[in-house]
Amino acid sequence: MKPYVLIVEDEDALATLLEYNFDKEGYETAIAMDGEEALLLASERAPDLIVLDWMLPKLSGVEVCRRLRRRKETSKTPVIMLTARSDETDRITGLDFGADDYMIKPFSMPELFARTRALMRRAKPSLLEDIIRVGDVEVDSQAFRVKRNGETVHLGPTEFRLLDHFVRHPGRVFSREQLLDAVWGRDVYVEARTVDVHIGRLRKALKVSGKPDPIRTVRSAGYAFEAVE
Template sequence: MGAKVFLVEDEQSIITLVEYNLKKEGFKFLVSSNGEEALHEIKEQEPDLVLLDWMLPDLSGINICRSLKKDKKFQDLPIIMLTAKGQEEDKVAALNAGADDYITKPFGHAELVARINALLRRSKPRVAEDKAVYEDLVIDRIQRKVFRNEAQIDLGPTEYRMLDFFIKNPKRVYSRDQLLINVWPDNINVENRTVDVHIRRLRKAINLDGTKELIRTVRSAGYSLD
């Protein structure tokens, strides 16, 4: 279900926060609070990206980063350094050790997720394409599964195609004709009111108890994921 992110961190409050936010965004989450153990686990698990704390009780994040980048198998593994060290020389040291990005603590959830996604798009574009996320909604295109708040949602093939189309351009309003062309490309005889039927089915499926409405009806215009 999405890219595999490995966090190396010894502060439990940060582990808890990062785990909650990454799982909410559809990432698979792995963690270790021990540097030596983390180095071994990263090589075993082969994550798509590593979030690496600088200050660890045994092996420092800088040393872990250098060790991974010396290994031909992991030279291209994206690494984001997490640290309270905010001076320019510290950032230069992290980048010179092989880190691809650097985030200073404390950091915001939105910034962290944005940097992870940006780095995955550059380094592992296929991984980024295999997963689509909008708020608490996740589409796993490899398994053709949909999740909301980590709960799996069962969709029919037409509702799945419709949602996948919406999520590519959230907030954009599509007319019924545009949806017919893009969701039913091989069947030009489908009537406009068929779109309304599948919109209702999609709404019913993704609107779990306690979640907000995601499909917006725009009078005389169409529908959007908003």
């Protein structure tokens, strides 16, 4: 089951960006655009994590956090507060009202997900699998280790990110453009044929004599990773 993240952010562009990145990382998401909607959504279904903006219409993020902590269902839900406020007093206020972590805008997505994983690992470790197995391929995302058929596979950082993305979505076909967004990022210009080069390297590293290639080429569509026993 995917971890469920409630994103509370009234800035459309940032809310969309957060939703896109959490979805890409394998989380289920919902968006609330104001404080009252956040409390309503949290009452309908308790989130596994809340990303909460400080400045919100109707109710501030601090007040939302305070009310969430009063509810039994959300009293221990991890909360990451987002704010443009960098003053130490404001950070202390956010933490005193129940936030577990505090990030100042603008922030980097890799840091946000590192903090997300750290909070989730403490609160609900069963929802975050560090080791993912698809067929005879095993990926340890924390130790950066890969095995196929029980044997260690040595990968470069880009090939590892490609494989990690594939095993989180087994059987799904990804276009070259989708893989570029997921592995290299939207803000980095890389030619689509670069994907083919790294797919070739990943295939070579995963090759086992007498076993099929787990990476399937889908003509005119892209690539998919499938279980091979």
